[in-house]
Amino acid sequence: MMDTPLLLTSFLNRAERFFHAKKIVSRTSPTTIQEFTYKEYVSRTRKLGDALTKLGMTRGMKVGSFAWNHHRHLEAYFAVPCAGAVLHMINIRLASEHILYVINHAEDEILLIDDNLVPLIAPFAAQLKTVKHFIVMGDAVSLDNCPLPNAHSYEELLAAASDDFVFPEDLDENTPAGMCYTSATTGMPKGVVYTHRSLVLHSISLGLSDNTGLCENDVALPVVPMFHANAWGLPFASVLFGTTQVLPGPMFSPQILLDLIEQYKVTLTAGVPTIWLGVLQEQRQNPRDLSSLRLILSGGSASPVGLIRGFEEEQGIPFYTGYGMTETSPLVSIATYLTHMHNYTQDEKMQIRALQGLTTPLIETRIVNEEGEVPWDGTTMGELTIRGPWIAAEYYNDERTAEAFKDGWLYTGDIAVMTPDGYIKITDRTKDLIKSGGEWISSVDLENALMTHSKVFEAAVIAMPHEKWQERPLACVVPKPEFKDTITKEELLESLRGQFHKTWIPDDVLFIDEVPKSSVGKFLKAKLREDLKDYRIEV
């Protein structure tokens, strides 16, 4: 067989040959939506490759991006790796000290930055030791008064570049192509490096019928940011398959997302549950025509059953939960139905949709405890471990590698059970698990149950130290505004009693204003535990 390397470059060539007339829609500001053909896109991407090379980009160099989802970011997604360099997609929602850390740690030498995000970097630009060039992206960039040193205008660079630029064909498929940092519970973010091979194989997996089945006929809207785990791989896969892309740009709202879906007849969209909660609420108030949507992919944290039902039953839109993380490119599993599940009752189906799903081809998962792999009984908890060709083998230049990567497996820190059908169900983070009297209590199960209560907006359940039981659950509940004054602890606890063993029922309910969240919308229960470290349960 031919020794053909798996390279992202082949995606670009394919898009140029076959999908030149297809569209990329880019919302570049609250008032501007631009459309490009793939032909124009590839031409601009070649120009970017030329421009960056002229600026000194070499193979292996790290090039940072600090940007929303738009066509320029998509150009960088291919121009940098196809030239043999590494695109470091920086999470713009990190704390300043973390942004400073990741740019210095990755040793980014060029930084592509949205004009409206310059104020987030400018205060510490002088401390970015390795960055030689800042390239400012925007529709009408003026570098007058730009607070960044060595600043260039992206569009001016492109105007001076040639689309005759040819990306090298001699890259090894294991050449690093991209990197993302993931927040750590304590300490600085940890870096993950993707390769051409891993991104190619991951892209292909998104086209499988048993996963998302992304295809040329699709119109994909990645709400998940392009600085978050490769926007779940959608931008790469869309170029491969010639999928029409709708990139929602900066400062979008549920209204804007729904307008984009309706206007561009979006077929597939992806994002975190928090986004979909807002979208569902808006759609109920001001319904749009969403009949083009064949699939909403939700991940990053568990999807409440009420949310899934809202889309599937009210709106008639399939709502899939997936599981993944920065370390896994990210697709690991997705909650599609196996053949025998098509005969399930609607209630049973909704329970399946709320699971983290079935492991994708080419990836292996095991849920393990001290005794090895746990039985597939849906109740025995263990830590989820993963291996496969698009799973990280290490953190980039980081001693914490040894904590997560053992015996060829990634230890995720997620506590899960495996259903008899082989569906993963995350029950907790290792650090959030409540260990009460030798038994493991899933904070996530309790939260999900609380969040189905009609008076509850959000709920987080955390472990509180306990003399006798070591730990006991405390429920922290955000009521819906209209029930703020009338909701009672007792009615919430009573609603749980029918669903859980008595040892699982929280010892107390605390009403709070909001659950602290990470930059990607995940509950920050470590923060909640810290805030409440002096709280004492009333007994």
Place this chain on the structure above:
Amino acid sequence: MMDTPLLLTSFLNRAERFFHAKKIVSRTSPTTIQEFTYKEYVSRTRKLGDALTKLGMTRGMKVGSFAWNHHRHLEAYFAVPCAGAVLHMINIRLASEHILYVINHAEDEILLIDDNLVPLIAPFAAQLKTVKHFIVMGDAVSLDNCPLPNAHSYEELLAAASDDFVFPEDLDENTPAGMCYTSATTGMPKGVVYTHRSLVLHSISLGLSDNTGLCENDVALPVVPMFHANAWGLPFASVLFGTTQVLPGPMFSPQILLDLIEQYKVTLTAGVPTIWLGVLQEQRQNPRDLSSLRLILSGGSASPVGLIRGFEEEQGIPFYTGYGMTETSPLVSIATYLTHMHNYTQDEKMQIRALQGLTTPLIETRIVNEEGEVPWDGTTMGELTIRGPWIAAEYYNDERTAEAFKDGWLYTGDIAVMTPDGYIKITDRTKDLIKSGGEWISSVDLENALMTHSKVFEAAVIAMPHEKWQERPLACVVPKPEFKDTITKEELLESLRGQFHKTWIPDDVLFIDEVPKSSVGKFLKAKLREDLKDYRIEV
């Protein structure tokens, strides 16, 4: 990223974990249909690995299979390569001298053979220099009076073997896994060696929505033989995706195929046009319920538009033409619709379905003539060339490698045009092309036009030497039986005149009884030219 090799072994492990209750249906004789769960299948496959290892199978050893499509062949499909050996799938329809050649040339040391096929090998078994063991497969094999030396019963070997056998995990992904020989126009067949990597990537491609979208919900019936280009990869991909498999066994007929489709609610089936012509005829006479079928895949040679219309319009079953060859694993392209084609008229759609289709992701195709790549105008002919990770780089130990593999590309010997949308349309074999007065005339286009004539059963158009024009087309036509005595040359030529330039109209029509065909049902036009070498066109 983890350095995880792409191995077929992972398919087996995945099927065992997730799809243990799914079914493999195996028609092992005209009177027997057996059903196995994937759990039983994997258990038997491990036993086969154990049994073959005990017989002396080692890494790199060639193990031949000489068998129909059934569960035992499917067990060999995995047991041999997962143990690090190479399964040589021998075409049972080859001439005896070719069968003898390929087994000796591949140096098969073990040969798995169907009991009902023993008579095809027995006459020259003594000349098989490298074969140390014959393993006879069947439901009730008796070795009494078996004419083969060192014969074993497959089932007896399995009965004595253990399913605790563990396949190695340390194989390199470039380890040879399988091989097939392909018939040459002249001389002995040429061997192609597949690797684990190439078969894994090819399998994944069958699951892409833009190709066949094979998935867990499917029930696949490969009519294409397992000794012909890996049965187009369906057996491998079905194990990966947990697809229910229906293996049609020996001596099937259109009736039997239709019964299997109806009984097992087959969703996807694949085979050559000759098969589908018979199936369509039978379905018209004795209709079955085919409502489960979502896709018929046809390849190996061009599908007549009448056949496509018969399935799509009369039966309501999507009928996809694909293109591939033994050297390409085989999937290269498939005639799915691009987004803008969904608005085509029915006639336009049927023209698309008759093309060889759009090149699959990860594979590159170019149609080239002396001046380089031909324009995508749908008329300029050139030779189709292909490269990619599941395309052969050579023929196995064969000097003819240099004829077909040049500059990193496979030269297919097929003459084709590229439509403006990038769809491949095969117009001829290089050797069948008619070169008349400096112009290329496509024999295939003329044949397809003739075969849409209501009085024509089959037609082959070949080049005849011509003093002035170098070559001129001669049409060799098999009339439908009922028109045998009334059909005229003139009415056939008249029917062509409206469709082709006058230089393309054949100089003569010769009525024949049948078109000579290869072991896989392709027209043998070289044979026809040889038979007619003394024929002179009446002027």
